[in-house]
Amino acid sequence: MKILFSFLPKPEQQANLLEEFPEVEFIFHKGLDENELKSADIFVTYGEDIELSHLETVKLLKWIMVASAGLEKMPLKEIAARDIVVTNVRGIHKIPMAESIIAHILSIKKCLPLVAENQKQKVWFRRVQSFELHGSTALIIGPGAIGGEVGRILQAFGVKTIGCNRSGHAAPYMDEMTSFEQIADVLPLADIVISILPSTEETKGLLTYEHFKSMKPSAIFMNYGRGDVVKETDILQAMQKEYIAYAVLDVFENEPLGQDHPFWEMDNVIISPHISSHSSQYLVRALEIFSNNLALWLNGNKELDNIIVLEKGY
Amino acid sequence: MKILFSFLPKPEQQANLLEEFPEVEFIFHKGLDENELKSADIFVTYGEDIELSHLETVKLLKWIMVASAGLEKMPLKEIAARDIVVTNVRGIHKIPMAESIIAHILSIKKCLPLVAENQKQKVWFRRVQSFELHGSTALIIGPGAIGGEVGRILQAFGVKTIGCNRSGHAAPYMDEMTSFEQIADVLPLADIVISILPSTEETKGLLTYEHFKSMKPSAIFMNYGRGDVVKETDILQAMQKEYIAYAVLDVFENEPLGQDHPFWEMDNVIISPHISSHSSQYLVRALEIFSNNLALWLNGNKELDNIIVLEKGY
Numbered sequence: 001m002k003i004l005f006s007f008l009p010k011p012e013q014q015a016n017l018l019e020e021f022p023e024v025e026f027i028f029h030k031g032l033d034e035n036e037l038k039s040a041d042i043f044v045t046y047g048e049d050i051e052l053s054h055l056e057t058v059k060l061l062k063w064i065m066v067a068s069a070g071l072e073k074m075p076l077k078e079i080a081a082r083d084i085v086v087t088n089v090r091g092i093h094k095i096p097m098a099e100s101i102i103a104h105i106l107s108i109k110k111c112l113p114l115v116a117e118n119q120k121q122k123v124w125f126r127r128v129q130s131f132e133l134h135g136s137t138a139l140i141i142g143p144g145a146i147g148g149e150v151g152r153i154l155q156a157f158g159v160k161t162i163g164c165n166r167s168g169h170a171a172p173y174m175d176e177m178t179s180f181e182q183i184a185d186v187l188p189l190a191d192i193v194i195s196i197l198p199s200t201e202e203t204k205g206l207l208t209y210e211h212f213k214s215m216k217p218s219a220i221f222m223n224y225g226r227g228d229v230v231k232e233t234d235i236l237q238a239m240q241k242e243y244i245a246y247a248v249l250d251v252f253e254n255e256p257l258g259q260d261h262p263f264w265e266m267d268n269v270i271i272s273p274h275i276s277s278h279s280s281q282y283l284v285r286a287l288e289i290f291s292n293n294l295a296l297w298l299n300g301n302k303e304l305d306n307i308i309v310l311e312k313g314y
Numbered sequence: 315m316k317i318l319f320s321f322l323p324k325p326e327q328q329a330n331l332l333e334e335f336p337e338v339e340f341i342f343h344k345g346l347d348e349n350e351l352k353s354a355d356i357f358v359t360y361g362e363d364i365e366l367s368h369l370e371t372v373k374l375l376k377w378i379m380v381a382s383a384g385l386e387k388m389p390l391k392e393i394a395a396r397d398i399v400v401t402n403v404r405g406i407h408k409i410p411m412a413e414s415i416i417a418h419i420l421s422i423k424k425c426l427p428l429v430a431e432n433q434k435q436k437v438w439f440r441r442v443q444s445f446e447l448h449g450s451t452a453l454i455i456g457p458g459a460i461g462g463e464v465g466r467i468l469q470a471f472g473v474k475t476i477g478c479n480r481s482g483h484a485a486p487y488m489d490e491m492t493s494f495e496q497i498a499d500v501l502p503l504a505d506i507v508i509s510i511l512p513s514t515e516e517t518k519g520l521l522t523y524e525h526f527k528s529m530k531p532s533a534i535f536m537n538y539g540r541g542d543v544v545k546e547t548d549i550l551q552a553m554q555k556e557y558i559a560y561a562v563l564d565v566f567e568n569e570p571l572g573q574d575h576p577f578w579e580m581d582n583v584i585i586s587p588h589i590s591s592h593s594s595q596y597l598v599r600a601l602e603i604f605s606n607n608l609a610l611w612l613n614g615n616k617e618l619d620n621i622i623v624l625e626k627g628y
Contacts (some may be wrong), residue, residue: 103426109417158409
């Protein structure tokens, strides 16, 4: 059994794997080693290196472990045709992303930027117009692993959570549910609207300018999914016309955001440059998921965690 | 039954009371109406207006409802001698204060001030050194109503909570407890140290310069109780020597903080000018507590919520 990595875990992380699985041959290599891949049984990658041409040379490959959430760049159809299992690290982002989302919400509600500015000016100013998160309503579009974690914590703050997915079927930590089709009915009720949707044919352009017009003037819109859920020009116009109070954007149509983009200078737009999932704990958690799956695999159990349904792409 | 207010609730709040309690005569008056007080059964006040001389004129007064938490300015001994019940709005601050505390913690952990500065500079910078709140340990000194609310929410974030009170007896939402005497043992374990202590003989100067020296270099100290729990010069020195990473101060020895105080210019000190308890919901909640108690009172039930033990003063 040979396992090839195309990135380098830290030395102690490598040592842990060697110790835990002495029967396995591990090859840790920075970048895809095409020669080793030919005879590897398992390939561990960040998902951006494997191409169609590689698939034609592999002889034993049965499992690709992708240490990230996005699989957009992988030749999934051809992998499926070769009966190769793909797993990812779905859910690994949920803790840092939920913390980032709540951080921005509370910072806005408690006027922390103004409080900081007053400190800079050495002004003891107490008439800050802060608001409570408690008692708000949040619409969580895409209540999966991350959305559920956001919902769980918001509920602890006394926030009512409304989840929105394709069919409107129940999701954990959502007080109510709605479907993509009926989203226009609930947008006017929400104090916070959070999109955590992946990019698929169904989610592209789900939100429009008209939707922003229907939201509360005090609403906060947060995009933590993919940039194409709404046209950037629609957000821009809505924010210029101040239809809602704040937009917190972690993702954009084009990244990095161009230096001349109007968002940079807008007081009601907060740019989080695709950093919400950053965490010092990332690789620790990814390797934990991998180890658990590898133990199953070596015992002949093919029901791994986080298996990708290759036809759907998630 | 006559109820005298010495402040004016909003018109709709007044209307609600009149509707809910038609059998009662309400007198809403801005400032203490000494004449009406003589024949009032119940007096509702912010607590800063009633004096000894008034007590000598009252004939029917049996209950004073104080719509604030502090009772320092009231003649409690003389009130007790006349067998008058005093209630306050203990716990009314817990929601806004807990939200403010978590807001500052997450803002620091997620480097929001740096993210904002980068936006100002139009810099797409992703290598922000953000940290997770999840997995941290918080020491909550004074785990009462507010501290418990902070503990409850921190636990939802996956934080271990250690409560610290006089005797070390159990408190809600604390994973562990310790006593004032043993605080030095737990300070080195905490990532976040939050004081929410009132000012009493026992809490004055509870924390010292030496304590700061023993904390983690990455620790955040937050004072949301009273300024005299630690000498300001001790905090100043500790922060100048960078013994810990951040101090978030909502209270100070002297308020407002003098314009020439070094805190204003320190990057590792965050000044929240005694605003953490501010809330647009304040009077709503105070009147809710009052209505509930009044309903009990009118039914002859004298076991009101938030009765003050007048000898102790809290």
